[in-house]
Amino acid sequence: MLLNLLLGPDPALLGTDAMSASPFSLLPAASTNAQELDNIYVAVTLICALSFVLLIGAQVYFMVKYKKPAEGHRKTSPITHSGKLEFWWSFIPTLILIALFVWGETLYMKMVTPPSDAVNIRVTGQKWFWTVEYPDVPGAILTDELIVPKDVPVRLTLTSNDVIHSFYVPVFRQKKDAVPGRYSNLWFQATTVGTYPLFCTEYCGDQHSTMIGKVHVVERAEFDARLAEAAKLEPGEGESMADFGARVFDRGGCAACHSIDGSAKTGPTLKGKYGAQEVLSDGSTVTIDDNYIRESILEPNAKVVQGFTPQMPSFAGRFDDRAITGLIEYIKSLK
Numbered sequence: 001m002l003l004n005l006l007l008g009p010d011p012a013l014l015g016t017d018a019m020s021a022s023p024f025s026l027l028p029a030a031s032t033n034a035q036e037l038d039n040i041y042v043a044v045t046l047i048c049a050l051s052f053v054l055l056i057g058a059q060v061y062f063m064v065k066y067k068k069p070a071e072g073h074r075k076t077s078p079i080t081h082s083g084k085l086e087f088w089w090s091f092i093p094t095l096i097l098i099a100l101f102v103w104g105e106t107l108y109m110k111m112v113t114p115p116s117d118a119v120n121i122r123v124t125g126q127k128w129f130w131t132v133e134y135p136d137v138p139g140a141i142l143t144d145e146l147i148v149p150k151d152v153p154v155r156l157t158l159t160s161n162d163v164i165h166s167f168y169v170p171v172f173r174q175k176k177d178a179v180p181g182r183y184s185n186l187w188f189q190a191t192t193v194g195t196y197p198l199f200c201t202e203y204c205g206d207q208h209s210t211m212i213g214k215v216h217v218v219e220r221a222e223f224d225a226r227l228a229e230a231a232k233l234e235p236g237e238g239e240s241m242a243d244f245g246a247r248v249f250d251r252g253g254c255a256a257c258h259s260i261d262g263s264a265k266t267g268p269t270l271k272g273k274y275g276a277q278e279v280l281s282d283g284s285t286v287t288i289d290d291n292y293i294r295e296s297i298l299e300p301n302a303k304v305v306q307g308f309t310p311q312m313p314s315f316a317g318r319f320d321d322r323a324i325t326g327l328i329e330y331i332k333s334l335k
């Protein structure tokens, strides 16, 4: 139980590799900066441990040595001071602190200055998922999935559509707030192929704890192939519109708010809804047909179902007509 708490969420639930087998080991490091950051962290910890032993050791030693005799009136010898000793115990720690400052500052400047040849990726937080866009590959938009090439510097531009979220990838030792109305940057260069968790670390509402994504570090060739695949959101050979719609549903991150099993999440379930009557927040009723679904995707807050709050983002510009048709067919198939 305690071990589970220390180790954090079960990797099986996140769908990623285990982060660590022991609460006493550092998390795996999968970026160039992470390795260097760990070095400074370990160095500071060791220096602190050494100072602790020296200081507390001396304290205990003197406590025993100069203990007041139980029965006696031995006078303490007159206390004087040693200029030499005082100089050295000030000078040496000062040197250590200056060295730590220079080391930390150099690394910090490196961590906040993206190289000019970095791959640009835009990451947007919203309740309660991450949208990842690749400006260099038109149409490549992912949800809760960040694909990055190995050994290539990557610069993320973060923002938010609603409240403050915080983008955190432990294996990269990178964390930055995604703030509405503002862009912030972070960069990293991944070193190890694998799948790692991506968390939101700013409390952003009741589904905050579900705002978990995956980071895939892949070889450059696979990176290009997967982005090309992601960019073409169109029905495949022999694929039914409903199956295509299921892929659109998955790609759009719709499942973050809409269940397909009848349970209500942030938004209403989509199961058995096609053709049904729905009561809206203003008390009127609407039949769920093709036009209502289309409107709800493009202008989600025009007709909000009673009991739910208007907080769905518009997917205008994100889904073309064919994708919307696919979604309609998919919702139709959810009996």
Ligand code: CUA
Pocket: 125, 126, 128, 164, 165, 166, 200, 201, 202, 203, 204, 205, 208, 209, 211
């Ligand atoms: Cu987004 Cu917490």
